[in-house]
Amino acid sequence: MRCTARAWPLALALFLTLLLAAPALAVVTLTVTLDKSVAAAPVSGRLVVSLIGPGSSLPKDTRPIEAPFDRSPQPLYGLTVTNLIPGQSVTLDDTADSFPVKLSMLPPGEYKAQAFLIVSRRTTDWKNTPGNLFTPDVTTFRITGDAKVPASATLELKEATKAPEVKPAKGYEVVEIESALLTAFHQRPIMLRAAVIIPEAAKGIPRDKAPALPGVYEVTGFGGDFAAQAARVARSLAISAPASPQTTLANRAFWIVLDADSPSGHTLFADSANNGPWGAALTTELIPELERRYNLIPKPSARLLRGHSSGGWSVIWLALTYPETFGGAWSSAPDPVDFRKFQNFNLYESKNAFADERGNDRGSLRRGSRVLMTVRQEAVMENIIGPNVTSGAQWASWQAVFGPRDKDGKIVPMFDPITGDVNTGALAHYRAYDISARLAAEPDKFLPAFRDRIRIVCGTEDSYYLNEAVDLLRTRLIELSRTRDAFKDMKSWTGYIKLVPGDHGSVFMSPAIRAFPEEMVAELVKHGHIPAPAAPSQPAPK
Numbered sequence: 449m450r451c452t453a454r455a456w457p458l459a460l461a462l463f464l465t466l467l468l469a470a471p472a473l474a475v476v477t478l479t480v481t482l483d484k485s486v487a488a489a490p491v492s493g494r495l496v497v498s499l500i501g502p503g504s505s506l507p508k509d510t511r512p513i514e515a516p517f518d519r520s521p522q523p524l525y526g527l528t529v530t531n532l533i534p535g536q537s538v539t540l541d542d543t544a545d546s547f548p549v550k551l552s553m554l555p556p557g558e559y560k561a562q563a564f565l566i567v568s569r570r571t572t573d574w575k576n577t578p579g580n581l582f583t584p585d586v587t588t589f590r591i592t593g594d595a596k597v598p599a600s601a602t603l604e605l606k607e608a609t610k611a612p613e614v615k616p617a618k619g620y621e622v623v624e625i626e627s628a629l630l631t632a633f634h635q636r637p638i639m640l641r642a643a644v645i646i647p648e649a650a651k652g653i654p655r656d657k658a659p660a661l662p663g664v665y666e667v668t669g670f671g672g673d674f675a676a677q678a679a680r681v682a683r684s685l686a687i688s689a690p691a692s693p694q695t696t697l698a699n700r701a702f703w704i705v706l707d708a709d710s711p712s713g714h715t716l717f718a719d720s721a722n723n724g725p726w727g728a729a730l731t732t733e734l735i736p737e738l739e740r741r742y743n744l745i746p747k748p749s750a751r752l753l754r755g756h757s758s759g760g761w762s763v764i765w766l767a768l769t770y771p772e773t774f775g776g777a778w779s780s781a782p783d784p785v786d787f788r789k790f791q792n793f794n795l796y797e798s799k800n801a802f803a804d805e806r807g808n809d810r811g812s813l814r815r816g817s818r819v820l821m822t823v824r825q826e827a828v829m830e831n832i833i834g835p836n837v838t839s840g841a842q843w844a845s846w847q848a849v850f851g852p853r854d855k856d857g858k859i860v861p862m863f864d865p866i867t868g869d870v871n872t873g874a875l876a877h878y879r880a881y882d883i884s885a886r887l888a889a890e891p892d893k894f895l896p897a898f899r900d901r902i903r904i905v906c907g908t909e910d911s912y913y914l915n916e917a918v919d920l921l922r923t924r925l926i927e928l929s930r931t932r933d934a935f936k937d938m939k940s941w942t943g944y945i946k947l948v949p950g951d952h953g954s955v956f957m958s959p960a961i962r963a964f965p966e967e968m969v970a971e972l973v974k975h976g977h978i979p980a981p982a983a984p985s986q987p988a989p990k
Contacts, residue, residue: 473552473553473595474552474554474591474592474593474594474595474597474598474599475541475552475595475598475599476541476551476552476554476591476598476599476600477539477540477541477551477598477599477600477601478497478525478539478540478541478551478561478563478600478601478603479537479538479539479540479600479601479602479603480495480497480537480538480539480540480563480565480583480602480603480604480605481535481536481537481602481603481604481605482532482533482534482535482536482537482565482581482605483534483535483604483605483606484534484535485606486534486581486605486606486607486608487534487581487605488534489534490531490532490533490534491529491531491532491534491565491567491581492528492529492530492531492532492567493528493529493565493566493567493568493580494526494527494528494529494565494566494833494834494835494838495526495527495528495529495538495540495563495564495565496515496524496525496526496563496564496565496566496832496833497524497525497526497540497561497562497563497603498512498513498515498516498522498523498524498525498561498562498563498564499512499522499523499524499525499554499559499560499561500512500522500559500560501522501523501554501555501557501558501559502555502556502557502558502559503557504520504522505519505520506520506522511560511562511586512560512561512562512586513562513564513582513583515829516829516830516833516841518813518820518821518826519813519820519821521547521548521821521825521829523546523547523548523549523554523559524546524547524829524832524833525540525544525545525546525547525551525832526540526544526545526832526833526835527540527543527544527545528835529565532565545831545832545835546832547825547828547829547832548825548828554591555591555593556590556591556592556593557590557591558588558589558590559588559589559590559591559601560586560587560588561586561587561588561589561601561603562582562583562585562586562587562603563582563583563603563605564580564581564582564583564605565580565581565582565605566580566833566834567579567580567581568580569711569834569838569840570711571709571710571711571840572670572671572709572710572711572713572714572840572841572845573671573840574609574840575609576609576611576612577609577611578608578609578610578611579608579609580608580609581605581606581607581608581609582605582607582608582609583603583604583605583606583607584606584607585604587601587602587603588601589601618682619645619678619679619682619683619686620643620644620645620646620675620678620679620682620705621643621644621646622641622642622643622644622675623641623642623643623644623734623737623738623741624639624640624641625639625640625733625734625737626638626639626640627639627640627729627733627734628733629724629725629728629729629732629733630724630725630726630729633724633725634724638724640707640729640730640733640734641674641706641707642674642704642705642706642707642734642738643674643675643677643678643704643705643707644678644702644703644704644738644742645678645681645682645685645698645702645703645704645705646702646742647661647697647698647699647700647701647702647703648698648699648700649661649699649700650702650742650743655741655742655743658743659743660743660744660745661700661701661702661743661744661745661750661977661978662700662701662702662744662745662749662750662751662752662972662977662978663701663702663703663704663738663742663744663745663750663751663752664697664701664702664703664704664752664753664754664968665704665706665735665751665752665753665754665763665774666681666703666704666705666706666753666754666755666759667706667708667717667753667754667755667758667759667762667763667766668705668706668707668708668755668756668758668759669714669755669756669757669758669759669760670713670714670757670758670783670842670845671714672708672758672759674705674706674707674708674709675705677705678703678705681703681705682703685697685698685703686698691981691982692965693965693966693968693969693981694965696965696969696978696981697965697968697969700972700978700979701752701968701972701978702742702744704738706730706734708726708758708759708762710723710726710840710848711840712838712840712844712845712848712849712859713840713841713842713844713845713846713848713849714758714762714845714849715849716758716761716762716765716783716849717730717762717765717766718762718765718769718849718881720848720849720850721851721852721853721877722848722849722851722853722859723848723849727765727766727769727770730766731766731770731773735751735773745977747775747975747977748771748772748773748774748775749775749776749971749972749975749977750775750972750975750977751773751774751775752774752775752776752777752778752968752971752972753766753767753774753775753776753777753778753779754777754778754779754964754968755777755778755779755780755782756779756780756781756956757780757781757782757783757914757952758783758845760779760780760781760782760783760904761779761782761783761784761785761883763777763778763779764777764779764782764785764883764902764904765881765883767897767901767902768883768886768894768897768902771897775901775971775975776901776902776903776967776968776971777901777902777903778903778964778967778968779902779903779904779905780904780905780906780955780956780961781905781906781907781910781912781914781952781955782904782906782914782918783846783914784914784917785882785883785884785904785917785918785920785921786882786883786884786885786917786918786920786921786924787878787879787881787882787884787885787917788884788917788920789913789916789917789919789920790917791810791812791823791912791913791914791916791917792810792811792812792823792913792916793810793823795862795870795875795878796875796879798870799869799870800863800867800868800869800870801823801827801862801863801868801869801870802822802823802824802827802863802867802868803824803868809822809823809824810822810823810824811823811913812825812826812912812913813826813911813912814909814911814912814913815911815951816909823843823868824868826841826842826843827843827863827865827868828865828866829841830842830843830844830865831865831866835865836858836859836861837851837858837859837861837865838859843862844859846862847859847860847861847862849881850862850877850878850881851874851877851878852874852877860873860874860877861874862874862878883921884917884920884921884924887921887924887925887928888924888928891928891932892932895925895928895929895932895934895935897943898925898941898943898945899929899935899938899941899942899943900941900942900943901942901943902943903942903943903944903945903946903964903967904918904921904944904945904946905945905946905947905948905955905958905960905961906918906945906946906947906948906955907947907948907949907950907951907952907954907955907958908947908948908949908950909949909950909951910950910951910952910955911951911952911953912952914952915947918945918947919947921945922945922947925945926938942971946960948960969981
């Protein structure tokens with residue numbers, strides 16, 4: 449999940465208020481030119497113009513090219529261009545795909561504008577794929593509100609994105625290998641990557657003389673940068689108190705941050721009809737390579753899992769799907785674990801993903817009781833950036849993992865991106881990724897993992913309503929355990945599901961999540977992978 453009704457956000461409410469006051473429609477056009485300096489041949493792709501308009505609550509130095517904005521949605525306009533010749537222009541008008549309104553319906557005021565042309569996508573963020581084009585400068589234009597005064601802006605695509613460099617920083621090393629499985633599936637080279645934090649017990653020691661140590665495998669959330677996360681973890685471990693569980697992990701366990709990113713979004717490390725065999729590639733290619741390079745203990749009990757949000761869903765899935773590979777899993781605020789509450793709607797029974805039975809738009813992002821973003825808003829913006837479920841954004845990401853693939857190799861959508869009508873014909877395929885449904889279908893297979901190895905913590909006011917699915921999973925777990933003698937005594941379980949005060953971010957400060965390192969250490973000690981930490985020394989009596 450991203451680290452991001454009729455209850456419109458404040459900025460959009462202001463847009464609509466101003467719109468109602470406008471006496472007539474103005475002619476508004478946005479002209480985008482492909483500069484000859486960045487293209488030697490015709491270019492095809494998805495052209496998007498992003499605006500920041502009056503009433504925005506975004507910081508003043510925010511650039512439109514950083515769109516989409518989840519907490520203050522701004523206008524977006526897009527169209528697909530084919531063989532755009534260098535030096536030529538494309539004009540966007542009311543025929544362009546639009547959010548939240550057509551260009552001529554924009555309220556009066558001053559607007560900032562930038563454009564980008566997505567030629568190809570190798571990661572979730574188009575900025576990380578080399579060769580995509582954009583306007584480096586911000587252009588401003590004004591809509592007067594007078595229908596006789598047209599408004600326009602001219603934008604130049606004159607810079608191209610470059611491939612980001614992954615440079616090891618202090619505290620970790622980057623491992624990158626080509627996946628034979630994913631390369632065969634996509635018919636182009638696909639790399640598997642991980643950032644490895646070396647524990648103190650292994651630093652400066654030759655591989656053949658270093659002690660065999662366990663590993664903690666972390667999966668980042670949606671949009672997370674694996675190398676940046678490794679740097680954060682390394683800094684955190686380095687400043688931990690001497691006798692803390694964090695320091696024990698830093699001294700005695702490898703911490704390995706996995707790269708879950710793909711052109712379709714977060715892979716969730718699940719084998720997928722659209723993304724390919726990411727789970728199989730991780731378990732049969734990357735982990736064996738890591739264990740070849742580092743002195744990692746090659747046992748399930750020595751491979752722990754940690755993840756938040758989309759990473760939280762991933763580690764539950766990996767623990768259930770590959771019990772011969774992984775041991776304990778610590779998940780926080782996981783993506784929907786029960787599709788009867790896919791964020792805020794029942795995927796199996798709801799006719800529409802955008803609105804409830806009364807026609808009220810469903811919230812997708814909230815702060816307390818206030819809705820900051822609706823599913824409709826997110827889906828429409830995603831569709832402008834990448835039609836046919838190609839944006840790589842959150843909803844497209846889920847559909848790429850959970851959805852089927854059509855005969856032309858395209859993602860079969862969960863719902864219509866304009867109307868929100870649920871595609872009931874695809875639901876059988878989605879059910880296969882419903883963790884709670886898997887548990888209900890094969891309780892004797894999956895109950896042991898929930899009893900012994902899986903720990904889940906979620907805030908009761910999760911920003912993306914994820915607590916609702918977690919609560920359904922918890923209820924189902926309780927009901928199933930009561931019918932089986934081996935699972936009735938849930939107080940003796942080491943696994944658990946806890947709903948605690950907090951939202952998607954503040955839940956990190958909960959005592960339940962702060963206890964994760966201590967629980968990991970206890971798990972590793974129990975299996976004999978690390979020695980028990982020494983008891984804190986007591987001051988001598990006076």
